[in-house]
Amino acid sequence: MKVEQFNQNGFDFILAEDHSVPNASIGINFNRGAVDDDSGKDGLTQLTMEMLLRGTKDRCRAEITEGIDYLGANLTTSAGLVSSGIAGETLTRFLEPYMEVFGDILLQPTFPEEELEKLKKETIDLLELSLNNDMSLGRRQLRKAIYADHPYGRAIDGTVKSLKSLTVDDVCNCYQNLVRRGNMTIYAAGDISKSALMALSDQYFGKVADGGHPPAEITPPQPHPGRHLIIVDKPDRSQIQLYFGQLTIPANHPDFFALNLANTAFGGSQQSRYTKEIRIKRGWTYHASSNLSLSRDAGIFYLISFTSLKNLTDMTRRSLEMLTELEQQGFTQEELEPAKSNLINQFPFKIDTAEKRLQQQLHIRALRMPPDYLESYCKKTAAVSLERANTAIRRQLQNNGVTIVAVCEATACRKDLEMAIDSLDSVQIVPYDETITY
16 A cells, blocks of 8 residues: 655645545645744634635535535544644545535635634634533643643634634735645545546646745743642542643654653553553552653653542652652563554554555654654564663653643642642642633
8 A cells, every 4th residue: 555755736745545445535734733823823723724614705604515515525624733734535436526616615715704703603612612621621731831832832722812813814814824835735545546636636726826834943842840730720520630741752853762662661551550550550540541742843741640539649649659760760671562562563553544544644744753654663663672762761751840730629639739749849720711711
């Protein structure tokens, strides 16, 4: 299942052909995302992408939806920190009418003000709905705390304050900077040939303006030494959502494979050290894991779990002890080998379809990972030695500090949390509804 990358008429292309089923996925990826939003305009890129589907010179919002639905197809937009896009899927026999709608959306959006106001309200409603999700609150606050005022700390979906301030002019300017040949990668997977993809792109995307902007060069964020507690104060909690996070490497760092293996051995599987200790041995929670959240210039290594007030002190203290043990002592060979098998044996499921391979290539491009990442993944994972894994842990996690985020009722939990955290440098109380309003 070959993935081909090429350039034609100023467009970059990625194609993963697979003619076994008569349908095709087609999309456009832009090399700009939330980090490119101006300060105070969080959510602008995502809002602009969604506004593409709200009306064109030839179609109103309802006509766009009806046209796509009639074909049995789909077309959606997305935005992330460093990229954004529009993509969908259709039966091969409907490629022409599908691409006609796609091209109209891309080249002739009108950004009606009434639709923008509706979308802003809908987005704010979704933010307010997210206040019911403690996991979402904790993750959002962790990112904001670790990245602080760095562009990576911007809210992809915006805040109540930033969304209310956005105007049609903001959306138009964002669109003009975004939709240019030099910013775009056209991609397709499934039952579509190279010649057909190029011909359709030339016919329906050919009027896209030349030029573009390379991804902004961003100074990597700096770690925050010490231990910092943030309590997201939410009343009437029967359980406490906990995060323990710290800044770590970007996706293209030479230590990636070693640290990825270490994360899996520590908390990335059911038999990992943290999971067994907190969930199985202690019985303090139904879920305890670690995660390596990667991005282009810096990532976050974090633990996530939840527990009751009765177990809060013990669980918080033990989680921090285990992080210290990880940084100072590392792993044993007996712990690393199952983690290697887990990663290597799961990897084929990440690339077993044309669509998955194509999405992996977009991920590689966005995060500036090595071009041979997919081909070398299993070999490089298997080659990580115990010494290399433990050295990477010491080098990339020690002295980076730890930010602890707890979603709970502050008056009920603060004393227990402070008691559990030795050498605590700071405490901050954030009312839970302020996590979406700043």
